Amino acid sequence: MDTVGYVGTVEVETAGTARLWFGLTESKDTADWIKIGSVRAWFTMNLEAADRLFFLAELPLLMEAMRSGLQVEVSQGGAASFHKRTPNDSFEVDGVRVLRSGMIFS
Amino acid sequence: MANLSIVETPLAGGKIRYTLGQPNWEDRRMPDIRRPGSTVQIEEQRLIDVIILGDGFTAASDFRDALENWLSNFYAIKVYDVFAGCIRIRALYTPSTQPASANRASYYRCRMSDDGCSIDKDDWWKANDADGMAFREAFWESVDTFADANPRRYPLDLEVGSSNQTITNDRLRDLYRNLVVSFLVRSAVDEHPSGFTSDVSRPAPDQSRHVRVGFGANEIHEFSHAFGLLSDEYINGRGTTNTRVDPTTPSVFSLSNLRYSNRVDNVPWIHLSPCGWQERTASGQEPSPLVGWLWVGGSVHVGVWHSEYRCLMNGNHDNFQFTQVAAEDPTANEDGTYTEENGAGLRDTDRFCLWCQEIVSLRILEKTDQLLEEGDPADVTSQGITWYARWLERLRSNYYQLFDVAQQIADAEARYAGLTPGRNKEPLWQSDLYSIPKAAVAGPASPVPPLPDDEVFVLTGFAAIP
Numbered sequence: 119m120d121t122v123g124y125v126g127t128v129e130v131e132t133a134g135t136a137r138l139w140f141g142l143t144e145s146k147d148t149a150d151w152i153k154i155g156s157v158r159a160w161f162t163m164n165l166e167a168a169d170r171l172f173f174l175a176e177l178p179l180l181m182e183a184m185r186s187g188l189q190v191e192v193s194q195g196g197a198a199s200f201h202k203r204t205p206n207d208s209f210e211v212d213g214v215r216v217l218r219s220g221m222i223f224s
Numbered sequence: 225m226a227n228l229s230i231v232e233t234p235l236a237g238g239k240i241r242y243t244l245g246q247p248n249w250e251d252r253r254m255p256d257i258r259r260p261g262s263t264v265q266i267e268e269q270r271l272i273d274v275i276i277l278g279d280g281f282t283a284a285s286d287f288r289d290a291l292e293n294w295l296s297n298f299y300a301i302k303v304y305d306v307f308a309g310c311i312r313i314r315a316l317y318t319p320s321t322q323p324a325s326a327n328r329a330s331y332y333r334c335r336m337s338d339d340g341c342s343i344d345k346d347d348w349w350k351a352n353d354a355d356g357m358a359f360r361e362a363f364w365e366s367v368d369t370f371a372d373a374n375p376r377r378y379p380l381d382l383e384v385g386s387s388n389q390t391i392t393n394d395r396l397r398d399l400y401r402n403l404v405v406s407f408l409v410r411s412a413v414d415e416h417p418s419g420f421t422s423d424v425s426r427p428a429p430d431q432s433r434h435v436r437v438g439f440g441a442n443e444i445h446e447f448s449h450a451f452g453l454l455s456d457e458y459i460n461g462r463g464t465t466n467t468r469v470d471p472t473t474p475s476v477f478s479l480s481n482l483r484y485s486n487r488v489d490n491v492p493w494i495h496l497s498p499c500g501w502q503e504r505t506a507s508g509q510e511p512s513p514l515v516g517w518l519w520v521g522g523s524v525h526v527g528v529w530h531s532e533y534r535c536l537m538n539g540n541h542d543n544f545q546f547t548q549v550a551a552e553d554p555t556a557n558e559d560g561t562y563t564e565e566n567g568a569g570l571r572d573t574d575r576f577c578l579w580c581q582e583i584v585s586l587r588i589l590e591k592t593d594q595l596l597e598e599g600d601p602a603d604v605t606s607q608g609i610t611w612y613a614r615w616l617e618r619l620r621s622n623y624y625q626l627f628d629v630a631q632q633i634a635d636a637e638a639r640y641a642g643l644t645p646g647r648n649k650e651p652l653w654q655s656d657l658y659s660i661p662k663a664a665v666a667g668p669a670s671p672v673p674p675l676p677d678d679e680v681f682v683l684t685g686f687a688a689i690p
Contacts (some may be wrong), residue, residue, distance in 0.1 A: 119488065119499030143507065150507035155660045176661055196488030196661035198486065206660050
């Protein structure tokens with residue numbers, strides 16, 4: 119499953135669970151948080167050992183996309199068994215693509 | 225729109241043979257799934273035969289009226305219209321001296337309920353009593369009137385899965401592959417008595433040969449059960465729980481419009497979802513895109529899902545309209561209770577959901593050998609697996625082009641965005657009748673397995689960077 123948007127926030131937590139979370143917005147400059155289903159979607163990556171290289175590779179893309187207002191396409195699995203704010207709001211990420219402004223994903 | 229002409233040929237004994245929409249199929253040309261925009265001519269022995277019979281009709285004019293209604297409803301469904309060139313439709317009128325009834329005195333001896341409003345479903349057509357055998361003899365005599373009807377059947381060793389699946393070995397083995405019957409029934413009190421779909425076997429010694437038959441009212445819904453092997457998407461009995469399983473091996477033969485697992489890697493229509501081929505997003509209070517998520521229900525209530533809110537294969541029965549909190553659903557009585565068989569009507573009579581449309585397309589392409597390529601395995605079981613893989617890899621994108629699926633999705637999303645089915649006009653996207661597929665058990669693939677000392681690993685990784 120893929121979702122396209124602009125990185126609106128990046129959060130890291132280590133209390134209880136070591137995770138990076140980020141949210142996407144539909145447009146570049148507003149807080150129009152993308153939903154999957156009826157609730158705002160949170161995309162997440164596991165910071166623990168098995169995924170660490172993956173995380174280290176993806177984080178710079180997300181940060182650069184957020185700083186420069188670039189669109190990203192996130193590849194994610196289905197709704198995770200855990201949630202951030204409401205049930206079915208969390209999606210484990212298994213890929214991130216970033217695209218220079220003015221181009222479209224194909 | 226396909227041609228709707230009906231041509232009559234009188235036969236002995238007051239019978240009449242009809243040819244329906246012949247200009248559509250006489251050239252045997254259908255869209256070429258490998259070259260969108262082109263057509264291909266198929267051989268006559270790959271045509272799909274539809275034979276329409278009728279019981280309880282005492283006047284030929286009534287039967288003809290029913291045929292006109294059937295034909296216009298049939299071609300109103302896009303997939304049947306697009307593939308009209310490979311579906312040969314014919315009918316036979318056999319006069320009954322009286323309408324179908326519980327007394328079984330009509331031509332085929334169809335058994336009605338006492339009130340005449342529905343066809344009995346207690347396997348009378350399979351019974352080995354005098355009426356049951358007489359039904360089958362009359363039925364097959366009528367079918368065999370069409371001597372050129374396609375005799376092709378699925379092989380006896382076809383392997384699609386266990387008896388606990390939606391589509392099973394028993395269902396398909398020795399089933400007429402390119403022949404289906406629509407059986408219209410008229411009672412004294414109801415022009416469209418409610419019906420069902422089942423198989424009718426030939427009399428002994430050929431009883432293993434059987435044909436799919438859609439009986440009674442809602443003819444195209446029942447026909448699509450019979451022809452497309454599609455299941456009901458409505459809830460019939462709130463709180464009822466699924467006991468079926470999904471097929472273990474993907475194949476064009478076992479593909480179903482229902483799914484009994486809500487894991488993302490088990491949902492075959494995920495490409496239609498908002499996170500699929502046509503990415504669609506919404507934010508805030510915008511209507512969320514809804515096509516292709518998991519919509520609850522499929523004959524039973526719990527543990528089964530279909531792909532859209534509305535479809536030809538849905539219905540009424542005990543459907544919720546907006547929420548599974550029964551007392552808060554618009555289908556509840558004023559006191560919050562619910563009266564059985566007062567569910568929400570979620571059937572579109574002129575439209576399949578997009579997953580059903582894709583399945584029926586695959587059925588048509590499979591029956592007409594349009595998925596076959598040189599070098600394919602000889603046995604049909606392996607062909608079904610090969611063809612589905614080919615569909616995913618190469619042909620589905622052509623299908624998208626042929627049907628303009630992107631536009632169909634946009635149209636469906638626009639329609640659902642305007643629905644407010646809640647008790648207080650809450651929009652559909654806020655409904656709990658759908659859910660997002662769950663993550664696969666294994667989670668996303670990791671490039672390396674967990675290490676006992678991850679810090680060492682990270683340092684090693686960094687050290688490797690020049």
